[in-house]
Amino acid sequence: MEVAKTRNYVKALRCRECGREFPPLRVYVCKYCLGPLEVTYDVKSMNLDRGTFKDRPKTIWRYHELLPIDDLAKVVDLGAGFTPLHRCNRLAKAIGLRDLYVKDDTVNPTNSFKDRPASVAVSKAIEFGAKAVGCASTGNLAAAVAAHAAKAGLPCYVFIPANTEVSKVLQATIFGAKVIAVNGTYDEVNRLALQAAEYFDWAFVNINLRPYYVEGSKTLAFEICEQLGWRTPDHIIVPTASGALLCAIWRGLNQFWQLGLVDRRKTRVTAAQPEGCAPIVKAFKSKSDYVEPIESPQTIAKSLAIGDPADGVYALKVIRESGGVAESVTDQEILEAIKLLAKTEGVFAEPAGGVAIAVLKKLVETGQISSDEEVVCCVTGSGFKSLDVLSGNVPQPTIIEPVLEALGKVLN
């Protein structure tokens, strides 16, 4: 990394509810109103233009001024970020769109977008002198944190629901993390992690490092803009669980607008949820400002199975402010979408990515997205991480004898 140690532009942690500001320490809720905190930056004194990024590494750290890190030389970097933005002409045609892109986060170091926040959060944990890191996860974050902790040489404790896909559990385990599989939903896992975080004083990336952790995800929006030639698309579709990614993308767009790196132009941000766990969609459709939690989510998109979305209310606000929508799809639609994406564009998505594609298809069909909108669909994780839910749903290959006649029979 040839970028020299640079200035930290973090101003404060600001309460998203009451607006009170706190020094950027290891706190995660407002001590007055218990509202969640977010990082604010001194954007005015950043001297960034498009040229600034020209020779920077193709990772999330190319945007380090906009990440809450003190010393760039000490970040834990496995190369997360700057994933491809595929122009998808065949899929566009199949769905009925003119301009469609897929932001392909399947190619991150641990094959999901979670490497972005994990890289930032584990780096921050080291800055704070944490002796161990951990997370509550539906699977993807577990692997991402475990890998970055491995790179940093920190012990890692990951809490996952016991029904998490085998491949995700295996992935986290292989990186040396202590995987704790909990008999319960993600929300119950999350609560246990919160209790454990207090008891053991570990740095839980998505609990007590949450304000910093979520900053990593906004790089997805930065990249989309940069890859489109420093402009924003008409519409971004985001697979949504806690709502944190969707909010982070919105923050990213706003920060680029603020910096003048892209023109201020409306981008609709849409939430895609599986029908078996769609609390944000339900709130959006019922015009409610509040998100009713779901006790027992039921979906093959396990990475989206968060019944009590932490950022649900904020996500709703973003969706409405941006003119986006929230839509849900069935497990069957998700599976079809995974196959469609794979067959038309050569990208193998996990069910969460399938949710985004299926919702896109539904919104085009119902006229909520017009055919001339330029759409970016976020595919946030690789299909290889969910093989067990997919395997029964694709045709088995035909087994033949090693003779040409047999092949002829199969192909006919």
Place this chain on the structure above:
Amino acid sequence: MKVKLYGALKEEAKEKEVEVEASTIEHLLKVLATRYGSSFAEKIYDRNGAVKRFITICVNGRDIRFIDHLRTALRDGDEVWIMPAVSGGSNNLTREVELVDLKSLRPAEYMDLKEVLALYAEILKTGMVSRPILVDRESYVILDGHDLFYSLDMLSAVKVPIVKIDLSSVRVRSLQHGLKPITKEKIVEAGIKGPKLPPKSFRVLVEIPQISIQLKDLLPTSHKDAESLKVYNSTLELLYKGWPTPLVKLNSLSSDKRSVWAKLEGFNPFSNSVKDRIAWSMLSEALEGGALKQVIYEATSTNTGIALASIANMLGVKARLYIPQTIQKVSDIYLEVLGAEVVRLPISLTVEAIDQVDLEAKADNATHLNQFENDANFKVHLKYTARELDLQLQSLGLKPSCIIGGLGTSGHMSAISFYFKNKYGDDVKIVGVQPAPNEVIPGIRRIETGMKWFHWVDFDEIVDVKQVEAIEAAISIARREGLLIGLSAGAVVHAFNKISKDEGVYVLVFPDSGYKYAEQFENYFKNLQERRRCDVH
């Protein structure tokens, strides 16, 4: 049960685990808020008194939002976790609580007093309201919380916390066993048209959110200072801080085009008459001017006497009062109770005693205030009576077209004439009322008997009234308006009946109430019976 606190709540409480006795989560939070103080409570409750979105509460590991929200029951051995929510949904209903005017709601059931008293007592004790009233969004008919509605009504609340729901989208369970089930239509009809249903006739099957709103936020804000609550530091304050006396519309005499208002001077505290004003004014001036001696002498037809005797008692001076023999006997008793000396004179008009009172006062080194000549009389009516009447009318956006009042000393009507004639010119008609020749109406007399201030101002008309006419008019007001007014007030009503037109704003000044005139009323009824008997024979 055991309660575990996490994060900022733990830090605020300075304890991570506590033992608490509570029946529900709601109760538990109240206990904790009391135990750990306001900054802890602020972390739990939002400005509307609802539990914050960022709190997750679990009982035995299960989120209460999936059990019974804040009403989740607690048992011995339960473990409760209260933690900052890393995940945070919220209860939809809780956030839709709004405060509306109590009067805008329409109860569908009548009151069950015993139930209401229990809730009333609880609200009074805790000062808190812990749930909203559910109302139908469209009709504002109450669907749940009748007890709360009636309790708040009896606590004089003007606002009530409500949650609006669509009656069409909820299920209703009829609770009147053995009777025909209550339909949704029936509930709305009971609320809008009546008759109301018996208490606990039905229940809507809806989750009722828990709130925490202070009773004081539901009460009217105007009832705050002691003065508006009619609290006085002395009996004398009761007089002048109690002003203005009421101005009340007499609907039995009013019509679309004509409004008739009565100024009820009987609401003055001592003599229950307009004379309290001048007694206070004259005594105050005498006191300030150093002219007040140890005893006061005054000729009076009762009211001035009672007022003077009352205030004299506060000032520690004695009163001797000269009363014409024509005046009702009960006056002597009242004055005796007040410790005043009464001298009955063989005269028919008070004013005839002036010279005698003056002489005796000089001889005995007493103060003769002389209500007939003392300008403190006119002044108090100009400064207060006339002015407050104008302000009262202004508050209604009215300008009087005619003011009618009795003439005694002429103090109050002269001051009223002076004020209104100068302010509004001859648009305001001032009418004085006097007894017809040879008639006795206590408190008023004929102009020719001598009046000081009458001649300073203009009167448009003077109306003569007989005693029987005054009595009959007083009875008509008692029987139509429910007000027992005095004879001079009755005379004013009679004058009004005589001269009033179909249009305009009329003000009748009623100098006192009817309680002192039992003897006159008694005579009237006796004579009436007599006449009827004669008619029969």
